[in-house]
Amino acid sequence: xxxxxxxxxxxxxxxxxxxxxxxxxxxxxxxxxxxxxxxxxxxxxxxxxxxxxxxxxxxxxxxxxxxxxxxxxxxxxxxxxxxxxxxxxxxxxxxxxxxxxxxxxxxxxxxxxxxxxxxxxxxxxxxxxxxxxxxxxxxxxxxxxxxxxxxxxxxxxxxxxxxxxxxxxxxxxxxxxxxxxxxxxxxxxxxxxxxxxxxxxxxxxxxxxxxxxxxxxxxxxxxxxxxxxxxxxxxxxxxxx
Numbered sequence: 001x002x003x004x005x006x007x008x009x010x011x012x013x014x015x016x017x018x019x020x021x022x023x024x025x026x027x028x029x030x031x032x033x034x035x036x037x038x039x040x041x042x043x044x045x046x047x048x049x050x051x052x053x054x055x056x057x058x059x060x061x062x063x064x065x066x067x068x069x070x071x072x073x074x075x076x077x078x079x080x081x082x083x084x085x086x087x088x089x090x091x092x093x094x095x096x097x098x099x100x101x102x103x104x105x106x107x108x109x110x111x112x113x114x115x116x117x118x119x120x121x122x123x124x125x126x127x128x129x130x131x132x133x134x135x136x137x138x139x140x141x142x143x144x145x146x147x148x149x150x151x152x153x154x155x156x157x158x159x160x161x162x163x164x165x166x167x168x169x170x171x172x173x174x175x176x177x178x179x180x181x182x183x184x185x186x187x188x189x190x191x192x193x194x195x196x197x198x199x200x201x202x203x204x205x206x207x208x209x210x211x212x213x214x215x216x217x218x219x220x221x222x223x224x225x226x227x228x229x230x231x232x233x234x235x236x237x238x239x240x241x
Contacts, residue, residue: 008036008207014052016044016063016126018172020178022174024041027216027221028041037213045126046068047126060207061200061210062200069083069199076204085198086200087233088196089174090193090230091170092187094157094168095168114141121168128194128196157170157176158185162183169183174226178229198231200217
């Protein structure tokens with residue numbers, strides 16, 4: 001009797017939502033076909049993933065806000081020599097095409113727009129939602145927005161625009177675009193922006209397959225997939241711990 005071949009152990013990836021679509025639709029399937037190694041993914045905001053790390057979980061790869069990934073490298077949770085920046089994201093807003101947007105791209109027009117919306121959706125745990133809340137709080141506007149806001153513990157806020165719970169959704173542009181539907185996605189004004197840098201790193205002792213997948217996530221093919229969802233390429237440098 002012929003013994004069936006042993007399948008390689010799967011690779012575990014904890015990743016921020018910002019790159020969910022390109023990983024799920026393109027990068028992970030391509031790697032699985034080429035390598036025969038399955039990729040098991042968990043997508044949550046970086047803050048939520050860090051809580052799981054603090055509780056003792058150790059994925060093979062961690063992809064999130066660059067500062068957090070660097071810190072994990074400094075603590076030895078990730079191999080610091082593998083920590084590499086992969087993309088830069090901007091905060092955007094989503095609306096349905098039949099709903100009017102701001103009258104122009106100024107800060108005043110955007111603030112009038114969100115204050116006039118019946119409901120604004122934003123995340124309580126993602127970097128973009130925290131930035132939006134902090135910005136609105138600094139302008140003494142958050143209390144007014146929160147009177148009717150749709151606040152997500154985790155997840156993709158544009159879902160609330162598509163299903164009608166909110167008229168405006170705030171999140172990273174790539175996350176807004178990853179929600180199916182014909183909603184319109186635009187960046188918030190530059191003066192209110194927060195440009196988040198994202199990086200990936202590999203756990204010490206992880207398999208060679210995990211390291212190859214990390215290389216793929218920081219390669220040219222990945223850069224094309226990230227650009228397709230609105231992410232920019234970082235300056236050509238690796239982030240080292």
